[in-house]
Amino acid sequence: MASLFLMKPANLTPERLRIGKWAWSTKLDGMRAYWDGGITTGRRDVPWALGKIATGLWSNNGNIIYAPSWWLSKLPSMPLDGELWAGVNNFKYVISTCKSHIPDARWKKIIFRVFDMPSYEHVFSFREVKSPTCRITFGSEIRAYIKNRLHEKGLDRKWGEYYVFGSQGLSLPLVSQWASKEVYPVVQEVYNGNWDHFCNEIAPKYLEEGHEGFVFRRLGTVWEPVRSNFIYKYKPWEDAEAVVVDYVLGELTDKGSRLLGKMGSLLCRWQGSDPNSKVFGVSGFTDVERTLVSGKSPEDFVAIATKLAGKVAPSDFECPAFPRGKVITIKYMTLTENKVPREARYYRNAVIE
Secondary structure (H helix, E strand, C coil): CCECCCCEEEECCHHHHHCCCEEEEECCCCEEEEEECCCCCCCCCCCCCCCCCCCCEEECCCCECCCCHHHHCCCCCCEEEEEEECCCCCHHHHHHHHCCCCCCHHHHHCEEEEEECCCHHHHCCCEEEEECCEEEEECHHHHHHHHHHHHHCCCHHHHCCCCECECCECCCHHHHHCCCCCEEECCCEECCCCHHHHHHHHHHHHHHCCCCCEEEEECCCECCCEEEEEEEEECCCEEEEEEEEEEEECCCECCECCCCCCEEEEEEEECCCCCCCCCEEEECCCCCCCCCECCCCHHHHHHHHHHCCCCECCCCCECCCCCCCCEEEEEECCECCCCCECCEEEEEECCCC
16 A cells, blocks of 8 residues: 555445444544644754744645644644545635745634644654655654654653544544634444445435535554545545646527636546547536637627637637646546546546645
């Protein structure tokens, strides 16, 4: 399994839940974060922070999250792994708030929903993290640095302290020591082993509320920095990143001419695929997002857009919301025989650190 900065869930197939006991929670649509207990807060000497002043709050790729000091002061002096969240359907709000280098009042709505309390020894175990957006080598230097920070605070014992995931998740007496409006644990429910009941009776209620899916965690397991077989994600659809290649012009349909002169759909390729790989269509946009512009006169623009309706747009036609080369996240149910998504729909802008 690939070595990661933080533990990630694998995709779920129901048969994987037949072994052992499991708990489930709703999948939070926010920004993953690791709080180091405040041992690096205000320091400029953190080995992987490139000389920047650390806050102690780190992204999934080991980058500094610039939360305001009043918000950070609510977090406990223990390491936490969780999700920065602002409620259902507020993903864009969370990302724009938490990726800003200048924290502001929007942080009043941000909650740190905690999954786990991993030990420093686990988080900073010997390994090399390599991904397109994260390259960190956790070796003797970084481990010694973390141990020194703990020693300065008289917390040497915490180096190896870890939490074993229980039937109530983090809903334990120790939570009352640090739970607040800004930080509290994810609520876990014990899975009863009946997959059909879960899919037909439980899941629909949460999906209707806007939750994007569910996370299953095996009881009695310990946090590990990999895509773990002890934690799985389940969504009724898949999502992935794609690159905008071109536009298909809107056309007259049985519902009218609303899309004439607008972007009807995007043509995309999988992110990281060969430039000559097969393209696929993506739909699911608002009228504002479909707006096209060009350097032509309004009369010429309308004439060309009408003549080429349903076809690929000329190269000088641009969609400001989705310029060519932009990376987006799409969602889909299945793949075709050609390994492209069937009925792909726009989900959101991709998060690139």
